[in-house]
Amino acid sequence: MKIVQLTAENVKKLKVVDITPTKDFIQITGKNGSGKTSVLDSISWALGGKDGIQWKPIREGAEKARIRLNLGDVIVERRFTQNGTSLTVENADGARYPSPQAMLDELIGELSFDPLAFAHMDPRKQYDELKRVAKIGVDIEDLEAKSKADFEKRTVKNREAKEVKARAGGYEFKFAADVEQVDVSGLIGKLQTAAQHNADIDRRAERRADTVSLIEDGKKDIAELEVKLAKMREHVAGMEKQVATAEALPKKVNVDELRNLIEEGQQKNVEHERRREQRKLLEQSAAFEGEAEALTKAIAERDAAKAKALQESKMPVPGLSLSDGRVHFGGVPFNQCSSAEQLRTSVAIAMAANPKLRVIRIKDGSLLDDDGLKLIAEQAKENDYQIWIERVDTSGKIGIVMEDGEVARDNETSTAA
Numbered sequence: 468m469k470i471v472q473l474t475a476e477n478v479k480k481l482k483v484v485d486i487t488p489t490k491d492f493i494q495i496t497g498k499n500g501s502g503k504t505s506v507l508d509s510i511s512w513a514l515g516g517k518d519g520i521q522w523k524p525i526r527e528g529a530e531k532a533r534i535r536l537n538l539g540d541v542i543v544e545r546r547f548t549q550n551g552t553s554l555t556v557e558n559a560d561g562a563r564y565p566s567p568q569a570m571l572d573e574l575i576g577e578l579s580f581d582p583l584a585f586a587h588m589d590p591r592k593q594y595d596e597l598k599r600v601a602k603i604g605v606d607i608e609d610l611e612a613k614s615k616a617d618f619e620k621r622t623v624k625n626r627e628a629k630e631v632k633a634r635a636g637g638y639e640f641k642f643a644a645d646v647e648q649v650d651v652s653g654l655i656g657k658l659q660t661a662a663q664h665n666a667d668i669d670r671r672a673e674r675r676a677d678t679v680s681l682i683e684d685g686k687k688d689i690a691e692l693e694v695k696l697a698k699m700r701e702h703v704a705g706m707e708k709q710v711a712t713a714e715a716l717p718k719k720v721n722v723d724e725l726r727n728l729i730e731e732g733q734q735k736n737v738e739h740e741r742r743r744e745q746r747k748l749l750e751q752s753a754a755f756e757g758e759a760e761a762l763t764k765a766i767a768e769r770d771a772a773k774a775k776a777l778q779e780s781k782m783p784v785p786g787l788s789l790s791d792g793r794v795h796f797g798g799v800p801f802n803q804c805s806s807a808e809q810l811r812t813s814v815a816i817a818m819a820a821n822p823k824l825r826v827i828r829i830k831d832g833s834l835l836d837d838d839g840l841k842l843i844a845e846q847a848k849e850n851d852y853q854i855w856i857e858r859v860d861t862s863g864k865i866g867i868v869m870e871d872g873e874v875a876r877d878n879e880t881s882t883a884a
């Protein structure tokens with residue numbers, strides 16, 4: 468659906484304008500202030516809601532204004548009075564639609580999208596505009612910010628894991644990892660008991676040696692003390708018997724062995740403690756690694772959600788994407804694409820955003836050189852769209868020439884107004 472005929476009376480600069488395009492590339496030309504934008508605004512005001520209409524739509528001095536758009540299958544008429552605006556939409560048979568604006572909203576898409584204006588926006592505005600047109604379902608900035616934060620956290624976690632692992636690797640061991648803990652204080656107790664035992668034996672041995680020497684003394688005394696001999700002999704015999712029947716002395720305990728056990732036991736216990744610390748550090752490092760892995764997963768999930776949302780969104784042209792607050796085309800930031808690429812893509816967005824009403828408005832057409840104009844005209848022809856483009860031109864030889872709010876000449880049909 469395209470514009471078959473546009474009639475506008477008293478809209479902004481316009482007096483009476485009646486345009487029936489014969490081509491799909493409609494250039495509205497003329498001097499500054501001649502009424503070119505007023506023509507383009509008439510199109511969008513007829514079709515868009517009340518909100519887009521400017522503060523003073525009726526021409527100064529006039530009481531009312533009127534725009535009539537013949538779209539072939541439907542005829543749209545918007546009227547302005549000092550009290551406000553009204554809208555009627557009729558089909559070809561003259562039957563009126565009960566909810567005209569709802570009917571138009573269904574039809575018109577993104578008529579406000581001006582491809583040339585888009586191509587000249589700064590990257591941030593382009594991003595916002597494309598996000599609006601493509602109706603993205605997720606908060607891309609939020610996803611990107613979260614992933615950035617997680618990325619930083621993950622770097623910290625990975626570093627912590629590495630540090631702790633390095634500390635765990637710094638331990639040295641003499642005994643095998645499965646060595647048991649040793650009861651050193653038990654061994655010390657045993658040592659004390661053994662020492663006591665041995666001292667007792669020493670004392671007894673000493674006493675025994677004393678007795679032997681007493682026997683010797685006694686024998687000597689026998690000779691001298693003959694009188695006491697018999698008694699003494701008996702006494703000595705008794706003592707001899709005592710010595711003879713005494714039990715063998717027990718074997719001494721090997722204390723060196725115990726000392727070695729104690730020393731080794733202490734070393735083992737130190738290592739035991741060291742192993743426990745090492746285990747703790749390894750567990751900690753594994754936990755850090757686990758956290759880093761979870762962060763990696765979260766980042767990947769968000770990337771996937773973003774990719775999915777972008778895939779599911781109505782991105783109007785293949786190769787267009789949104790990331791880092793910029794529009795990208797074919798992976799390259801949009802403002803780094805060639806002017807021709809930017810222009811072609813912008814027009815393609817405008818077309819995709821207006822699938823039913825095949826009309827595109829371009830206000831700053833004067834910014835385009837001949838190549839740009841040609842490119843847009845060809846693109847419109849290929850895709851069967853109608854382009855309404857405003858250009859300052861004072862030659863009077865191009866397109867529909869506006870002069871003081873009226874069509875002065877239509878070069879397409881070559882009939883002077």
Ligand SMILES: Nc1ncnc2c1ncn2[C@@H]1O[C@H](COP(=O)(O)OP(=O)(O)OP(=O)(O)O)[C@@H](O)[C@H]1O
Pocket residue numbers: 478479480497498499500501502503504505506523524525526527857859869
């Ligand atoms: N309600 C109005 N009544 C009368 N004149 C108006 C009204 N609104 C705007 N104008 C005048 O219309 C002129 C601008 O019209 P318009 O924007 O259509 O011109 P243009 O041809 O697009 O100009 P440019 O080449 O500068 O873009 C200005 O002189 C402005 O003062």
Ligand SMILES: [Mg+2]
Pocket residue numbers: 503504505857
């Ligand atoms: Mg203008």
